[in-house]
Amino acid sequence: MTTEPVLQATDLHFAYQAQREVLSGVSLGAAAGKLLCILGPNGSGKTTLLRCLLGQLLPTRGNVQLDGKSLRRMSPRKRARLLAYVPQFPESAFAVSVLEMVLIGRLAHAGTLGLAGKHDLNVAREAMKMTDTLDFANRTLGELSGGEAQCVMIARALAQQPAVMLLDEPTSHLDIRNQLKIYGMMQRLAHDWRMAVICVSHDVNLAARFADELLLLRTGRVIAHGPVSAVIQPDLLGQTYDVDIRLYTPDDDSGPLIWAQ
Amino acid sequence: MNLRSVDIPLLTARKLLFWAGLLLLATVVCVGVYSFIGGAPIGDGRFWASKVWQLRVFRLLAGAVVGSALAVAGMALQGLMRNPLAEPYVLGLSSGAGVGVLLGPLLAQWTIVPDWLSAPLLALAGALLTAIVVYAVAQRHGFLNPYVLLLSGVIVNVFNGALILVILQFVKQTDMIQFIGWGMGKLPEWLWFESRLLWLCGAVTAGGWAVIFLRGASLNALGLGDEVAASSGVAVSWLRVELFIVIALMTSAAVSLAGPVGFVGLIIPHACRLMVGPDHRLLTIISGFVGAIFLMTADTACRLLGEAIKVGELPVGVITALVGGPVFILMLRRREGKGQL
Numbered sequence: 001m002t003t004e005p006v007l008q009a010t011d012l013h014f015a016y017q018a019q020r021e022v023l024s025g026v027s028l029g030a031a032a033g034k035l036l037c038i039l040g041p042n043g044s045g046k047t048t049l050l051r052c053l054l055g056q057l058l059p060t061r062g063n064v065q066l067d068g069k070s071l072r073r074m075s076p077r078k079r080a081r082l083l084a085y086v087p088q089f090p091e092s093a094f095a096v097s098v099l100e101m102v103l104i105g106r107l108a109h110a111g112t113l114g115l116a117g118k119h120d121l122n123v124a125r126e127a128m129k130m131t132d133t134l135d136f137a138n139r140t141l142g143e144l145s146g147g148e149a150q151c152v153m154i155a156r157a158l159a160q161q162p163a164v165m166l167l168d169e170p171t172s173h174l175d176i177r178n179q180l181k182i183y184g185m186m187q188r189l190a191h192d193w194r195m196a197v198i199c200v201s202h203d204v205n206l207a208a209r210f211a212d213e214l215l216l217l218r219t220g221r222v223i224a225h226g227p228v229s230a231v232i233q234p235d236l237l238g239q240t241y242d243v244d245i246r247l248y249t250p251d252d253d254s255g256p257l258i259w260a261q
Numbered sequence: 262m263n264l265r266s267v268d269i270p271l272l273t274a275r276k277l278l279f280w281a282g283l284l285l286l287a288t289v290v291c292v293g294v295y296s297f298i299g300g301a302p303i304g305d306g307r308f309w310a311s312k313v314w315q316l317r318v319f320r321l322l323a324g325a326v327v328g329s330a331l332a333v334a335g336m337a338l339q340g341l342m343r344n345p346l347a348e349p350y351v352l353g354l355s356s357g358a359g360v361g362v363l364l365g366p367l368l369a370q371w372t373i374v375p376d377w378l379s380a381p382l383l384a385l386a387g388a389l390l391t392a393i394v395v396y397a398v399a400q401r402h403g404f405l406n407p408y409v410l411l412l413s414g415v416i417v418n419v420f421n422g423a424l425i426l427v428i429l430q431f432v433k434q435t436d437m438i439q440f441i442g443w444g445m446g447k448l449p450e451w452l453w454f455e456s457r458l459l460w461l462c463g464a465v466t467a468g469g470w471a472v473i474f475l476r477g478a479s480l481n482a483l484g485l486g487d488e489v490a491a492s493s494g495v496a497v498s499w500l501r502v503e504l505f506i507v508i509a510l511m512t513s514a515a516v517s518l519a520g521p522v523g524f525v526g527l528i529i530p531h532a533c534r535l536m537v538g539p540d541h542r543l544l545t546i547i548s549g550f551v552g553a554i555f556l557m558t559a560d561t562a563c564r565l566l567g568e569a570i571k572v573g574e575l576p577v578g579v580i581t582a583l584v585g586g587p588v589f590i591l592m593l594r595r596r597e598g599k600g601q602l
Contacts (some may be wrong), residue, residue, distance in 0.1 A: 056491055080494030093343035093484040094539035104482045108494030113542060114478025116271055156485075160493065 005029030013061035030196040039205035040217030080108035084157035086167040090149040107158030127158035147178030183210040315453035329331035330466040333553025334511040336527020340480035350523040353417035356389025358384035430443035437597030446522030446578020462514035469511040477542030481582035524585020
């Protein structure tokens with residue numbers, strides 16, 4: 001079992017406009033087999049950080065290493081074989097079937113025309129089995145519920161067979177049942193599929209319950225980064241969100257509940 | 262349940278080849294059949310040397326080039342903008358190229374570029390410039406607002422239309438009728454003695470068609486959003502630049518030949534998408550050929566109609582606009598009903 005991080009960001013700085021840094025020296029590491037949740041208030045730089053980790057924004061200083069190589073110098077195709085992304089809101093401009101959508105995840109593995117072969121179909125099948133989406137393989141995104149659509153997006157990312165999966169608030173518009181489902185899925189991807197899973201999250205309780213590691217971000221700086229028990233502390237959370245935090249520990253030892261006021 | 266029990270026809274190389282072969286054949290048949298239709302004063306029996314034959318075949322070939330260029334460029338534009346209402350004519354690219362074409366003869370005397378080449382080159386400049394303006398107006402931080410996109414297209418169209426009117430002031434009264442016909446979109450009749458423009462535009466169209474076909478998988482990914490496409494391995498910014506240039510080239514080719522023919526890039530991809538689904542690889546092949554066949558048919562209809570009502574010949578742009586306008590409105594209403602544009 002490796003503990004070496006697959007994705008390693010060192011001292012990231014980023015500014016959309018000069019003199020106004022959104023990220024000021026963020027470092028983090030994501031290891032295979034771990035679910036890392038990034039928490040922080042609105043405007044703390046979570047999305048910017050995610051875009052830097054995806055290689056879609058170039059940090060003004062610092063660098064991101066993916067599988068030991070600099071992300072900056074990697075071609076989009078090579079990057080896509082190591083790193084997959086799940087957006088906050090699933091969208092599809094045209095009425096593409098779910099299976100076709102999942103097969104788009106095979107693009108970086110396929111030839112120029114991106115035609116799917118037998119192996120691609122098998123990978124897609126595994127990805128859809130894992131995410132419970134096989135049953136609506138020939139439906140379109142518009143015919144699915146929000147939770148189902150998000151599962152399809154995860155299946156699509158999974159079809160890339162990545163080492164790292166990044167998710168941007170994947171449950172922000174879902175009901176409780178689907179939130180639990182998606183978090184459970186992310187946990188299985190990390191623990192059973194040995195991926196490094198990084199999820200930007202707004203729900204402190206869900207993140208604390210499912211994640212292995214947490215990162216607290218505030219105004220572009222890391223407040224805390226480590227195992228859940230070390231990060232879920234009233235003072236650290238309070239400092240991050242600017243609220244009073246109390247922790248309640250239920251009798252069944254299922255981890256602390258976070259109460260903000 | 263497994264994937265094999267799900268009945269989804271997957272795209273294969275064989276399927277692409279089948280459609281390409283079938284539709285190529287249909288296109289050739291159309292050229293053959295349409296050139297025999299209508300009154301044909303063949304004269305002393307030497308049909309192959311007759312002006313009618315030469316006139317019609319060259320005109321049909323031009324129609325095929327214009328139709329496929331506009332249909333494929335329209336489809337690529339829709340994929341690129343993630344908006345099925347995007348089209349070279351609606352977004353003002355055609356009128357931008359039109360300004361260039363009209364400036365061609367006026368500016369040719371001051372340049373070393375040969376006369377026949379100055380119009381298509383200036384058309385390209387006009388189309389590219391218009392594309393940059395429309396895109397720059399509609400985008401905010403790389404995101405396109407579809408309403409603003411259509412609006413800026415409308416406004417740029419009005420602006421280009423005004424430029425065209427200004428240029429027309431410098432045209433001799435006797436040539437006016439010709440220019441007005443051209444302004445509505447009309448296939449040229451002089452190609453049989455000056456065919457270089459046809460070969461050039463044909464080559465540009467074929468090249469652009471091939472590039473867009475090869476980018477079909479990337480366009481499919483782009484439909485899921487820029488970020489998802491980029492993380493799937495698509496170089497999104499480069500794809501945008503590359504395809505915008507290709508679209509501008511194809512639009513210029515079409516406009517150099519026939520003037521701003523409207524709505525072909527809207528109707529054809531839309532109809533083809535309804536028939537074969539949204540996969541851009543298959544759609545590129547099919548809409549290109551269907552566009553060619555459609556425009557040849559429309560032009561032949563115009564020719565016959567013109568003969569029938571004795572007004573000479575109707576510009577083909579009249580028919581495409583009469584069909585395309587209502588189709589555009591229907592599509593707009595339906596998408597509005599679904600709360601999206």
